[in-house]
Amino acid sequence: MQRLRDIIFSLAFIFIPGLVWAALPAGDGSGMVVPSLAPLIERVSPAVVNIVNIPAQPTQSGDKRRSSAAGSGVIVDARQGLILSNHHVIAKADKIQVSLVDGRRFEALLVGSDPGADLALLMIKADKLQALSLADSDHLKVGDYVVAIGNPFGLGQTVTSGIVSALGRTGLGIENYENFIQTDASINPGNSGGALINLKGELVGINTAIIAPGGGNSGIGFAIPSNMAKTISQHLARDGQAQRGSLGVSVQDVTPDLARAFQLPAAETGVLINQVKAASAAEKAGIQTGDIIVSIGNAAIRNVAELKSRLGVLTLSDSLRISIFRASQRLEIDVLLDQPGVVEVDASTFDPLLAGVMLDGDKVADGVRILSVRGGSAAALAGLSPGDRIVSANRRPVESMDDLGITPGTAHNDLLLRVARRSGPFFILIKRPAAINTPEQ
Numbered sequence: 001m002q003r004l005r006d007i008i009f010s011l012a013f014i015f016i017p018g019l020v021w022a023a024l025p026a027g028d029g030s031g032m033v034v035p036s037l038a039p040l041i042e043r044v045s046p047a048v049v050n051i052v053n054i055p056a057q058p059t060q061s062g063d064k065r066r067s068s069a070a071g072s073g074v075i076v077d078a079r080q081g082l083i084l085s086n087h088h089v090i091a092k093a094d095k096i097q098v099s100l101v102d103g104r105r106f107e108a109l110l111v112g113s114d115p116g117a118d119l120a121l122l123m124i125k126a127d128k129l130q131a132l133s134l135a136d137s138d139h140l141k142v143g144d145y146v147v148a149i150g151n152p153f154g155l156g157q158t159v160t161s162g163i164v165s166a167l168g169r170t171g172l173g174i175e176n177y178e179n180f181i182q183t184d185a186s187i188n189p190g191n192s193g194g195a196l197i198n199l200k201g202e203l204v205g206i207n208t209a210i211i212a213p214g215g216g217n218s219g220i221g222f223a224i225p226s227n228m229a230k231t232i233s234q235h236l237a238r239d240g241q242a243q244r245g246s247l248g249v250s251v252q253d254v255t256p257d258l259a260r261a262f263q264l265p266a267a268e269t270g271v272l273i274n275q276v277k278a279a280s281a282a283e284k285a286g287i288q289t290g291d292i293i294v295s296i297g298n299a300a301i302r303n304v305a306e307l308k309s310r311l312g313v314l315t316l317s318d319s320l321r322i323s324i325f326r327a328s329q330r331l332e333i334d335v336l337l338d339q340p341g342v343v344e345v346d347a348s349t350f351d352p353l354l355a356g357v358m359l360d361g362d363k364v365a366d367g368v369r370i371l372s373v374r375g376g377s378a379a380a381l382a383g384l385s386p387g388d389r390i391v392s393a394n395r396r397p398v399e400s401m402d403d404l405g406i407t408p409g410t411a412h413n414d415l416l417l418r419v420a421r422r423s424g425p426f427f428i429l430i431k432r433p434a435a436i437n438t439p440e441q
Contacts, residue, residue: 031199034285037199041159044201046101046130047075048194050151051108051122052094071099072150072194073122074203076233078129083122085193085234086208087113090120093134098124101157110342112236115387116244117177117312118208119229121236132195135202137225140164140181148185148207148221150194160186162219170305174421177209177312178305180222182203188220205229213410232314245337248280251323253303254292262292263328269302270294271327281338287324295323295331349406353378353415353430359390361401367391367420368404382420382430391425 051071071089076082083098090096096108106124113120144164152158162185169180183196189206196205205223237240251271254264276282293301295321300308314320314327318337323330345361347354347370350415356374365390373380390398393418398404415430 024190035317037159040147040199040201041149044132044197045149045157045159045194047132047427048101048149048157049075050099050157051083051089051193052099053090053093054097070151070190071192072190072192072207074195074206075080075129075131076134076203078131081124081126082111082233082237083108083124083226084206084229085120085122087118087120089193090254091115091123091179096122098122100126100129110241114232114236114242117224117228117232117242118226119206119236121233131209132197132201132203134226134230135198135200135204137181138202140167140198140204140225142166145199146181146183146185146204147197147199148183148187148191148194149197150187150207152188152190154407155190158191160185163347170303170307170309177228177256177309177356178330179228180208181225181433182225183221184219185221186219187223190324191221202226202231204360228313234430243313245280245318246281247311247335247340248277248282249287250275250277251293251304251307262290263324264292264325268294268325269294269300271301271304271307280336282369284338285322285333285335287322287333287335290326291321292325294325297322345402347379347403349404351415353432356380357384359404366399368398368401370419378430382428384417384428384430388419388421391420417427 048307049072051073053070058168071082071085073085074087076084090110090113093110095104096110097110099105104126106126108122108124111121111123127346142164145161146164147159147161149157149159162183165183165184166182169182171180181204183205185196187210189208189210192209196204196207198204202232203226205225206229207221207223209222211220211222232242251273254262254270254272257262259266263270264270273287273289273291273293276287276289278332293307294299296307296310299310301310314337320335320337322333323336323404324333325331345359347359356381358371358373360369360371370384370386370388370390372386373384390404392398393404396403414432417428417430418425419428
């Protein structure tokens with residue numbers, strides 16, 4: 001009877017769909033067959049590297065030395081020595097050191113990075129490298145088994161496993177362009193830039209972020225899909241940056257009331273165009289205010305975040321077919337993307353405390369983006385940085401530049417801003433000169 005139970009146990013693991021790819025079961029000496037991912041990990045782990053930012057030495061003026069930061073990366077081209085990682089892993093690095101599983105260390109060259117998608121492409125000069133092949137992440141399904149490999153907490157290469165918990169996660173405020181794979185495979189600080197693989201040993205995602213309200217792993221981790229990573233990495237290899245094209249529209253989500261008002265069929269979803277910029281790609285293609293974008297290519301568009309993510313991987317002069325709903329008719333329109341035009345607005349026109357801050361004048365419905373902050377300005381000293389988005393001022397919501405114009409208080413009040421950053425939202429208080437207290441006072 002015991003032997004029969006052992007055989008049933010063994011066959012259950014061998015023939016579970018997907019697990020058969022992981023490994024042939026191994027004996028434990030008792031005659032019982034034990035499933036193991038070890039052969040898979042031995043095969044793919046040489047393609048996952050540890051990455052360390054080496055800070056500059058202290059200056060003669062006594063500036064404080066920055067601490068080194070550890071992360072992970074994935075070799076995607078063995079011949080050229082190309083490594084994919086996250087932008088935040090190598091951001092502001094003075095020197096990037098890559099360590100391989102076999103103990104070798106190399107100084108890496110930054111080929112290019114894309115803060116918007118949080119991806120970076122590195123290069124090392126080394127022989128006998130091993131790369132991971134990229135899977136088609138569009139074929140992933142919720143419930144697929146996945147394995148995360150990385151360098152959590154700087155401990156060295158670590159492996160965790162789980163399943164795909166959800167797909168197409170957007171609107172998290174982690175990156176500008178989001179289309180995350182969610183997984184319950186444990187992802188911790190230092191795993192960023194590491195590999196999320198399927199049980200064939202193919203790369204399905206680049207581990208990027210976690211939700212950790214208690215400071216530890218909560219079983220909710222996010223990875224950038226391999227298809228998005230592949231497209232962005234091709235941009236970085238060619239140009240050193242992702243030169244995104246612009247459609248030239250402002251959009252909003254379609255509420256049930258708006259769907260009825262615009263006579264959108266119940267089976268359709270999409271985003272409503274509330275403004276078409278003059279001389280933009282959209283205007284040239286004949287797109288109009290009031291049109292509802294329902295799909296791009298073969299991909300349905302359900303909300304603004306999905307549209308933003310879909311456009312985020314497209315570059316200048318990319319041609320795309322957009323399906324729109326207009327006046328009870330579905331139309332197909334071909335659009336050739338243009339260079340996005342960024343309109344800079346001097347923030348001091350809204351409040352003198354924002355002197356030295358330049359804002360993105362593009363009208364979007366998720367705050368006002370900061371393009372630059374002059375060093376030594378009151379805003380810089382308070383902690384405001386390029387890339388931040390102002391989402392409230394003096395406790396009033398800011399969704400666009402129009403809102404920012406009515407929020408600042410009187411000339412005698414400090415300016416309380418709530419900003420959104422990759423690490424999450426927080427408040428910044430910019431003080432009026434008269435309200436600044438010094439140790440001598």
